[in-house]
Amino acid sequence: MGNEFIKDLFDKYLNNKSVFDNKEALSHAYIPENLLHRDKELEDIVSIVIPAIRQETPSNIFIFGKPGTGKTACVKHIGKELNDISSKKDISSNFLYLNCEMVDTQYRVLSNLLSYYGEDVPLAGWPTDKLYSKFIECIEKKRQIAIIVLDEIDKLVKKGGDDLLYNLSRINGDLADSKVSLIGISNDLKFTKYLDSRTLSSLGHEEIVFPPYNAEQLKDILNNRAKIAFNEGVLSEEVVPLCAAIAAQEHGDARKALDLLRMAGEMAERNNDVKITEEHVRKGKEKLEVDGTTEVIKTLPVHSKILIYSILLLEKCKKRGMITGEVYSLYERLCNVVHIERLTYRRAADLISELETLGLINTVLISKGRYGRTKNISLAVDIDTVERAIQDDERLQSITKISHSQQITLTNHLK
DNA sequence: AATCCACAGGAAGCCCGGGAAC
DNA sequence: GTTCCCGGGCTTCCTGTGGATT
Numbered sequence: 001m002g003n004e005f006i007k008d009l010f011d012k013y014l015n016n017k018s019v020f021d022n023k024e025a026l027s028h029a030y031i032p033e034n035l036l037h038r039d040k041e042l043e044d045i046v047s048i049v050i051p052a053i054r055q056e057t058p059s060n061i062f063i064f065g066k067p068g069t070g071k072t073a074c075v076k077h078i079g080k081e082l083n084d085i086s087s088k089k090d091i092s093s094n095f096l097y098l099n100c101e102m103v104d105t106q107y108r109v110l111s112n113l114l115s116y117y118g119e120d121v122p123l124a125g126w127p128t129d130k131l132y133s134k135f136i137e138c139i140e141k142k143r144q145i146a147i148i149v150l151d152e153i154d155k156l157v158k159k160g161g162d163d164l165l166y167n168l169s170r171i172n173g174d175l176a177d178s179k180v181s182l183i184g185i186s187n188d189l190k191f192t193k194y195l196d197s198r199t200l201s202s203l204g205h206e207e208i209v210f211p212p213y214n215a216e217q218l219k220d221i222l223n224n225r226a227k228i229a230f231n232e233g234v235l236s237e238e239v240v241p242l243c244a245a246i247a248a249q250e251h252g253d254a255r256k257a258l259d260l261l262r263m264a265g266e267m268a269e270r271n272n273d274v275k276i277t278e279e280h281v282r283k284g285k286e287k288l289e290v291d292g293t294t295e296v297i298k299t300l301p302v303h304s305k306i307l308i309y310s311i312l313l314l315e316k317c318k319k320r321g322m323i324t325g326e327v328y329s330l331y332e333r334l335c336n337v338v339h340i341e342r343l344t345y346r347r348a349a350d351l352i353s354e355l356e357t358l359g360l361i362n363t364v365l366i367s368k369g370r371y372g373r374t375k376n377i378s379l380a381v382d383i384d385t386v387e388r389a390i391q392d393d394e395r396l397q398s399i400t401k402i403s404h405s406q407q408i409t410l411t412n413h414l415k
Numbered sequence: 416a417a418t419c420c421a422c423a424g425g426a427a428g429c430c431c432g433g434g435a436a437c
Numbered sequence: 438g439t440t441c442c443c444g445g446g447c448t449t450c451c452t453g454t455g456g457a458t459t
Contacts, residue, residue, distance in 0.1 A: 105444065106443090107442095122433095122434060123433085123434080124432090124434045124435080124442080124444080125433075125435035125441090125443080126434090126436095126442075126443090127435095127441080127442055127443085128443080160444090323421085324423085325421070325422075343446095343448090344447075344448055344449085345422090346447085346448070346449080346450095347448075349422090349423075350424090353423095353424090365423080365455095366455090367454080367455040367456055367457085368420080368455090369420080369455070369456040369457025369458065370419065370420060370456075370457045370458045371420060371456095371457075371458090372420040372421025372422055373420080373421060373422055373455060373456085374420095374421055374423080375423080
């Protein structure tokens with residue numbers, strides 16, 4: 001009986017005509033054949049990198065631009081081409097790509113670079129200078145121009161300082177037969193200000209800025225991908241322009257535009273609709289937002305959860321803007337209730353800053369004159385979404401499963 | 416003009432676990 | 438085993454500061 005029912009369900013969904021033909025084309029991992037509207041940027045990079053083909057050292061490059069402006073895609077394309085050409089011409093140049101989001105310490109960067117040369121080093125244990133000299137040894141043996149791409153380089157510098165960059169910028173002095181040049185990619189335009197001036201000067205770099213896409217350009221990009229991704233005739237004509245317009249507002253992020261388009265398709269499919277409409281885009285947008293914040297919050301460490309819950313309660317129970325001190329003293333109370341040892345003020349302040357970088361809250365530095373300087377804090381995302389996500393954590397039941405009046409009592413007389 | 420609040424945020428260092436080397 | 442290095446999370450201690458109030 002049950003089996004029959006399930007079988008029918010499968011039949012029903014399998015026989016559904018999908019709106020998608022090749023959904024992959026909308027995923028982040030997909031690298032398109034042609035990079036639209038990035039001609040100038042591509043040319044700039046190629047013109048700098050080209051000496052590598054002649055066995056000369058290219059200048060170092062810093063590439064800046066908001067997320068989803070095609071920085072990584074452009075660099076990867078060029079890298080592939082460069083490797084192709086040099087293998088044909090029997091030239092030894094090497095394109096090494098690293099993303100510093102995951103690889104965010106000196107040690108890890110070096111060990112990843114080494115793995116490009118087939119050297120497996122342990123993921124901990126060695127002194128870094130040993131890794132460094134091993135790396136030099138490896139390149140030297142190959143007699144090549146190595147171009148090292150450090151994507152999201154700002155993450156690396158903000159965490160580990162610029163020691164590694166300084167060392168890499170001066171590595172050519174330690175090399176006789178090989179040369180290294182760097183390409184740093186950063187979302188943060190002010191990223192160079194985190195660098196020590198001596199690092200900056202020994203890097204001697206060129207800068208390329210990727211401007212955000214405008215709505216028209218985003219439309220081209222989306223249309224291009226939609227042709228591959230969707231079956232013919234499923235898109236109603238207002239869908240692509242709408243996705244483009246929304247993404248253009250949010251600093252021209254092509255990735256976001258593609259997410260919207262994909263999600264719109266998924267909403268249609270879930271509804272068994274054969275045509276994707278404006279309505280699906282709006283629903284999809286909402287779902288992307290809710291899913292995004294839910295996921296972020298669920299993976300937060302407990303203390304961050306308690307902190308954001310403090311902010312949530314204050315938002316619920318008071319109307320005026322809350323400040324760090326209030327958030328912290330409510331956090332202390334909540335910690336007592338759930339029997340979790342509280343962190344110090346200093347640490348909590350750092351966690352609050354992290355919540356801001358995650359986009360969960362907004363903070364504004366304000367001065368209240370005689371009454372001090374502090375941060376004005378507010379939630380940046382939907383309050384119910386946050387509450388539901390926090391409620392999922394069993395450890396926090398004793399503070400989430402309480403009545404509104406109990407919530408108000410908790411927030412009374414802080415400090 | 417000086418004061419002084421309520422913090423912000425930097426620096427240093429501790430403790431721990433992972434892992435290599437001796 | 439002991440001793441070393443790295444890195445993450447955390448505490449302790451610290452200096453710096455915009456502007457309403459004195």
